[in-house]
Amino acid sequence: MTLAPSSIPHRDSLSKAVGAERFSTDFSPPGCLWAGARRAGEPHARIKAVHTAEARAVEGVTAVLTGADVPGSNLQGIIHKDQPVLATDTVRHAGDAVALVVAESREALARALSRIRIELEPLPGVFDPELALKPGAPLVHPGREGGNLLSRGLVEKGDAPGAFAGCDVVVEGRYETPMQEHAFLEPPNGTARTTPGGGVEMVVSTQAPFRDRFEIGHALGLDPMRIRVRAPYLGGGFGGKDGATVQCLLALAALHCGGRWVKMCWSREETFLAGYKRHAARMRVRLGAARDGELKALDCSMHFDSGPYAHLTVEIMALALEHAGGPYSIPHTRIEGFCAYTNNPVGGAFRGFGVVQASFAIERSMDALAARLGMDPGELRLKNALRMGDANCAGVAVESPSGVTQCLEAVMAHPAWAERAAWKAGAPAFKHRGVGIAASLNAMGYGRGLPDSAAAKLELTRAGTFRIFNSVPDMGQGNAAAFVRMAATALNQDPAVFELVQPDTRLCLPAGSSSASRTTYTYGNALLKACEAMHAKLKARAALFLLADEPDRLRLAPGAVVDEATGRSVPLSMIGAMLSRDDRICVDQFAMPVVENPPDTGKEFRLGFPHRYFSHGACVCAVEADELTGQVELKSCVTAVECGRVFDALGVERQIQGAAAQGAGFALLENLAVDGGRILAGGLDTYLIPTSLDLPGLECLAVDGDEPTGPHGLKGMGEVGVHGPAPAVAQALQDAVGLAVRRVPVEPEDVLRALRGEKA
Amino acid sequence: MREDITVTFTLNGAQVSIETSPGRRVLDLLREDLGLPAAKEGCGSGECGACAILVDGVARLSCLMLAAQLEGREVVTAEGLGTCENPHPIQAAFAASGAVQCGYCTPGMTVAASELLARNPSPDRCEVREAVSGNLCRCTGYVKIVDAVMDAAEAMRGGDS
Ligand code: FES
Ligand code: FES
Numbered sequence: 005m006t007l008a009p010s011s012i013p014h015r016d017s018l019s020k021a022v023g024a025e026r027f028s029t030d031f032s033p034p035g036c037l038w039a040g041a042r043r044a045g046e047p048h049a050r051i052k053a054v055h056t057a058e059a060r061a062v063e064g065v066t067a068v069l070t071g072a073d074v075p076g077s078n079l080q081g082i083i084h085k086d087q088p089v090l091a092t093d094t095v096r097h098a099g100d101a102v103a104l105v106v107a108e109s110r111e112a113l114a115r116a117l118s119r120i121r122i123e124l125e126p127l128p129g130v131f132d133p134e135l136a137l138k139p140g141a142p143l144v145h146p147g148r149e150g151g152n153l154l155s156r157g158l159v160e161k162g163d164a165p166g167a168f169a170g171c172d173v174v175v176e177g178r179y180e181t182p183m184q185e186h187a188f189l190e191p192p193n194g195t196a197r198t199t200p201g202g203g204v205e206m207v208v209s210t211q212a213p214f215r216d217r218f219e220i221g222h223a224l225g226l227d228p229m230r231i232r233v234r235a236p237y238l239g240g241g242f243g244g245k246d247g248a249t250v251q252c253l254l255a256l257a258a259l260h261c262g263g264r265w266v267k268m269c270w271s272r273e274e275t276f277l278a279g280y281k282r283h284a285a286r287m288r289v290r291l292g293a294a295r296d297g298e299l300k301a302l303d304c305s306m307h308f309d310s311g312p313y314a315h316l317t318v319e320i321m322a323l324a325l326e327h328a329g330g331p332y333s334i335p336h337t338r339i340e341g342f343c344a345y346t347n348n349p350v351g352g353a354f355r356g357f358g359v360v361q362a363s364f365a366i367e368r369s370m371d372a373l374a375a376r377l378g379m380d381p382g383e384l385r386l387k388n389a390l391r392m393g394d395a396n397c398a399g400v401a402v403e404s405p406s407g408v409t410q411c412l413e414a415v416m417a418h419p420a421w422a423e424r425a426a427w428k429a430g431a432p433a434f435k436h437r438g439v440g441i442a443a444s445l446n447a448m449g450y451g452r453g454l455p456d457s458a459a460a461k462l463e464l465t466r467a468g469t470f471r472i473f474n475s476v477p478d479m480g481q482g483n484a485a486a487f488v489r490m491a492a493t494a495l496n497q498d499p500a501v502f503e504l505v506q507p508d509t510r511l512c513l514p515a516g517s518s519s520a521s522r523t524t525y526t527y528g529n530a531l532l533k534a535c536e537a538m539h540a541k542l543k544a545r546a547a548l549f550l551l552a553d554e555p556d557r558l559r560l561a562p563g564a565v566v567d568e569a570t571g572r573s574v575p576l577s578m579i580g581a582m583l584s585r586d587d588r589i590c591v592d593q594f595a596m597p598v599v600e601n602p603p604d605t606g607k608e609f610r611l612g613f614p615h616r617y618f619s620h621g622a623c624v625c626a627v628e629a630d631e632l633t634g635q636v637e638l639k640s641c642v643t644a645v646e647c648g649r650v651f652d653a654l655g656v657e658r659q660i661q662g663a664a665a666q667g668a669g670f671a672l673l674e675n676l677a678v679d680g681g682r683i684l685a686g687g688l689d690t691y692l693i694p695t696s697l698d699l700p701g702l703e704c705l706a707v708d709g710d711e712p713t714g715p716h717g718l719k720g721m722g723e724v725g726v727h728g729p730a731p732a733v734a735q736a737l738q739d740a741v742g743l744a745v746r747r748v749p750v751e752p753e754d755v756l757r758a759l760r761g762e763k764a
Numbered sequence: 765m766r767e768d769i770t771v772t773f774t775l776n777g778a779q780v781s782i783e784t785s786p787g788r789r790v791l792d793l794l795r796e797d798l799g800l801p802a803a804k805e806g807c808g809s810g811e812c813g814a815c816a817i818l819v820d821g822v823a824r825l826s827c828l829m830l831a832a833q834l835e836g837r838e839v840v841t842a843e844g845l846g847t848c849e850n851p852h853p854i855q856a857a858f859a860a861s862g863a864v865q866c867g868y869c870t871p872g873m874t875v876a877a878s879e880l881l882a883r884n885p886s887p888d889r890c891e892v893r894e895a896v897s898g899n900l901c902r903c904t905g906y907v908k909i910v911d912a913v914m915d916a917a918e919a920m921r922g923g924d925s
Contacts, residue, residue: 017859020867021874022851023802023842030801110792187902189806189814189868239804239868240902272807480866480903654862658908662865665905688811688900696893696906 014485014655015499016237016478027239028209029193029269036195037066037266038113039257041090041101042120043277047347047681048129048142049095054103055121062119064112067260069104074256076225080248082215083611084314086145087350089223089252095124096144096312097347098681099278106257106266129347129681133309134286136344144312144345152345154310155318157608159325161399162336167301171292175372179289179365180747181730183309183676184282184669186354187693188479190239192249192279193269196258203230204255209238211246211477212517213507223252224259231255235507241479242666243353244280246519247315276686280352281676283320283343284309287365289328291372297379299388301336302397304328304365308343308358311350317343320351322609323447324358329397330366331408331445331620332388337397347681353519355666356726359446364748367442367731371738381735382416382441385622389443399603400614404719407646410707411622412443414644418705421624421642428739436629436759437639438740443622444727447615448720449522449596454611456522457595458515460530462491462538464588468563468577469501470538472531475515476523477507480662481722482655483523489652490528490715494535495542496560513591521619521720526596528715533592541590542579549574597713617711619647619721623664623728625671627736631759634752636737638668638698643725644705649717653706656721660704663725668702669694670726671733675749773834775800776844782831790829791815794841802842802871806900813899816872817841823879842871845878854878857916858909865903873899877913885921889914 019025056068071078071092078092079085091100103120107113128142135141136152144152168174194208204226210216213233221228238245250268257266270278285308292301306324310317321341328339354360374381389408395401415421424439431437450456461473472491478484484504492499505511515527539560546565547555550572559566566573580588599616606613626640643664650656673692677684685691704725710717734745743750743758772781775798784793791808794800794817806812808827815826818840846852851859854874864870873896880887880895887895892913893906901909 014859014862014864016867017862017864018848018851018855020864020870021842021855021858022846022848023800023871024848025867026801027804027868029804030795032796032801187900189812189866189900189902190804191806238866239806240866242902269805272809272811480868482865658862658865658904661905661907662903666902668905687809688807689809693900693902694905695897695900696910697897699905699907702905702907 014482015488016484026236027190028195028207028236029190031195031207032267033195033265035264037106037108037261037264038110039104039106039254039266039268040113040117041253042103042105042117043098043274044091044095044100044102044122045098046095046124046126047098048127049124050127051091051093051095051102052123052125056103058119059105059116062112062116064108065105065116066108067106068116069256069260074224076223078223080219080223080252081314082219082247082316083319085222087313089256097349099349101253104253104257106260131346131348131681133307133344133346136346137342144347154314154343154345155321155608157321157325157341157606159339159398159606160337161395161397161605164301164303164336164338167336168292171300172295173373173376174290174292175369175376176290177369177372178746179287179368181285181361181364183284183349183678184354184674185276185676185691186242186244188240188242188244191270191272191275192245194250194254195265195267196254197261197265198258198263201230203232204258205232206254207234207236208251209245210235210251211241211479211519213477213509214514215517216248216251217509219248220251220255224255233509235477237506238477238479241518242355243357243519245479246353246517247280249279273687276683280315281349282354282360283317283351285361287361289365289369291369293373297377297384297387299332299334302329302334303338305340308341309346309348309351310343311348312345313350315350315352317351319612320353320358322606322613324362325606326398326447326614327359327362327445328366330363331390331443333390333394334397339397348678349683355663356723357520360670360727363444363727364730368734371735382412382421385443386412398614399605400599404617404711406620407707407709408443408445408620411620411644411646414705414707415441415622415624415642418624418642420626420640427626434631436631436740437626438736439624439626440732440735440739441624442728442731444724445618445620446521446724448525448617448619449520449615450516451612451615452598452602455595456516456526457593458527458530459513459591459593460527460534461513462531462534462590464538464576464580466580468575468580469503471503471505473505473512475507475512476527477518479518481659486524486652486655487528487531491531491535494532495539496562498562521722522596523720524718525714525720526594529594530592532715533594534590537590537592545579545583546574549578617719619645619719619724621645621724621728623732625729625732625736627733627740629737629740629755634755636672636750636755638672638700638733640700641668641729642703642705643728644707645721645724646707646709647721647724648709648711648714648719650706650708651716651718656706657704659721660725661702663723664702664729665694665699667726667729668699670748671730672749769832771831771834773836774838776840784831786830786832788831789827790831790834791826793831794826800841800843804868804871806868813876814869814872816875816899818875818879821879821882823876842874845874852878853919854881854913854916857912857919861908861912861915863904863908863912869899869901873901873909881917881920885917887917
């Protein structure tokens with residue numbers, strides 16, 4: 005009954021499968037207190053009073069805190085700090101935390117939370133990112149220069165307004181995408197306590213432990229270097245744990261627990277209410293081309309709904325503008341973006357970071373163009389695909405090999421596309437079939453303006469095994485296992501002799517967040533450099549034992565350093581036992597290179613614009629629409645990706661399937677509907693994500709590329725697979741029932757309306 | 765407040781007697797009082813399946829069960845299916861086929877799969893999808909999960925067919 009592993013299984017897989025791996029939520033020290041936040045419930049209001057006496061009187065309650073109890077700035081935010089830890093005078097969205105309770109048990113906590121009375125005077129709210137910019141709109145942050153306009157950005161190349169005059173065809177459309185919930189399965193949670201030296205120690209489900217220290221330190225006026233953050237494996241993140249969720253509240257609670265551990269775990273409903281969302285976006289696109297399909301000009305404007313706080317909205321908009329032209333060569337572009345404050349839930353990072361929205365708009369525009377020109381939508385995309393040396397829509401030349409052509413060719417050769425005519429003809433009674441195609445690209449890393457760096461530490465243990473001090477959390481994407489494979493390959497050792505220390509700001513060295521498809525590339529490169537140093541060191545130290553005066557002739561073998569010239573070898577355990585701790589450690593660092601001559605555009609973006617490296621993808625989706633119910637079934641979804649050299653085929657496939665599943669949910673199911681600032685679908689019973697019955701096989705075709713600067717030639721690929729399904733499904737539905745899809749998710753009513761011949 | 769009760773049941777093969785309040789959720793009883801955190805809380809309201817355990821061989825959601833309901837029952841959690849050293853074939857298959865990403869849904873998934881395979885040793889892919897459809901996974905797109913259950917079924921049948 006034993007199974008032969010198909011490839012080396014990820015090392016954490018088994019411990020997770022048997023339930024032995026400890027997530028931060030499984031960390032429950034004995035005698036742990038519980039903390040919880042009382043949320044406002046109103047989208048916009050003045051706080052007149054917070055009555056806490058009744059809550060304080062509940063048995064087992066140890067602290068009830070309000071905004072007045074927050075030391076420091078009381079402001080959190082990764083880059084733009086405008087979100088209070090506890091709201092003091094104004095509530096700006098229904099999920100704002102107004103009070104924090106600490107209690108001996110969860111039962112006491114719940115009782116106390118329900119007894120806090122908040123006196124609110126409702127204020128008129130603003131819930132639409134375009135209306136928010138109109139004169140007279142209610143202000144989310146009164147007195148702020150710019151009103152509700154958080155930021156405007158412009159990316160230009162050539163002369164788009166002029167170039168439209170020379171186009172044979174121009175298509176124009178307005179597109180809309182909704183907020184999306186991450187729905188990671190492990191809710192935001194953590195455990196913290198103060199340490200005797202006046203510091204804070206925390207175990208938390210986070211994508212950015214090193215940055216968290218500074219965010220907590222700033223918000224609460226604490227010394228960041230006395231904050232220790234540990235990040236065990238995450239139960240999913242997808243961007244939703246990039247930025248403080250529980251961190252600041254938890255640290256605040258810890259300050260009132262006299263050294264006892266305190267735990268905070270958001271319920272699913274609280275996660276919906278207070279967690280970050282993929283930004284809702286409105287997009288207007290004009291796209292012009294010559295009669296033969298060659299793209300000439302793009303004019304695009306986008307509005308992003310930031311919610312009441314900036315969080316990462318400006319950076320997300322920057323990425324959206326940079327990707328608004330898709331993976332295509334367009335000589336003249338004008339791309340404008342606005343992000344507006346509203347009283348809706350807070351927008352934030354979500355796999356695809358602005359590119360998902362932009363991708364939907366440009367891909368739908370390409371479909372409209374193909375239809376107008378009577379061209380095959382796949383051929384139109386191929387014809388305009390970015391190739392090495394072309395400038396992308398932001399004016400940055402494609403430097404590293406661009407795989408968009410290969411990706412398109414791969415999916416077009418797949419039967420799902422190549423044999424679509426026959427498949428459609430075989431539609432059963434009352435069903436309509438259609439097939440759509442889309443292409444995409446996704447930048448890797450932070451881009452210009454901030455160092456995208458990581459430092460790696462590798463230790464030879466006294467026993468002759470190795471310990472990797474991982475600095476970037478693994479939220480399920482498998483980077484932790486990839487690091488072991490990389491190091492094992494580099495040092496020619498069995499992966500089993502590597503122990504992996506999960507991110508801990510005290511033990512590991514600083515690195516950026518687990519985000520932006522950067523993790524494996526950046527930390528991987530740092531680790532490989534540390535491995536090189538270790539390699540040289542092991543040979544140099546072994547040379548002492550082996551009396552070899554040319555260490556270079558020595559070779560690393562599993563468990564030993566070998567001198568082939570003499571046939572002698574020295575075990576690593578002997579080297580480990582002989583070296584002092586300092587000498588057993590190798591450290592190195594890496595920073596992702598940036599665009600050297602950035603184009604003279606996008607000046608508003610100080611951080612994260614432009615990017616130098618991209619991964620590429622293409623996707624074909626086949627759907628079947630039921631003419632009686634309007635239900636749409638995704639019948640197949642084939643994604644090809646180019647993410648440099650394929651180092652771990654199974655790893656690539658897993659990531660792409662997971663990304664495609666989230667894209668499919670975005671296309672057909674997931675609508676975080678908000679009305680007047682209140683979330684209508686606020687739990688997993690009403691907000692539907694795909695189940696095993698909603699998804700087809702999700703095929704992945706990996707196109708082998710080679711990124712010369714990447715570790716083992718690879719690039720990041722966590723995000724690129726999420727873009728395809730929404731536009732490909734949209735085109736498939738147009739193909740099936742003639743529905744001109746302009747927003748997702750597509751609802752059965754939309755399909756029925758199209759079948760009745762009504763306009764969308 | 766109601767009086768505590770004593771609940772006696774079999775847990776992963778061993779007899780357990782524990783004093784608890786009758787309203788305690790089984791999920792908390794397992795995770796906090798009995799130190800078995802494999803069953804996870806993803807929603808607390810019966811939507812996600814991450815908290816699934818076997819009660820008398822049937823997959824049940826421990827977030828919706830109260831302690832008193834365990835009296836005299838036989839309970840198996842993912843910890844009881846297998847260990848790292850001696851994994852259950854389903855757990856081994858999940859690890860080997862890439863069915864585990866973040867892994868938060870995995871204990872619940874393996875519990876649901878083990879119920880299926882106990883009652884139907886030769887399921888087809890549709891039956892597997894059906895059996896795990898109450899367990900949400902946000903990471904995998906389910907493809908590898910279905911692969912893993914099919915592999916495990918084959919391994920448990922002794923590699924035939
Ligand atoms: S926690 Fe029990 S079903 Fe989600
Ligand atoms: S592996 Fe993450 S939810 Fe299933």
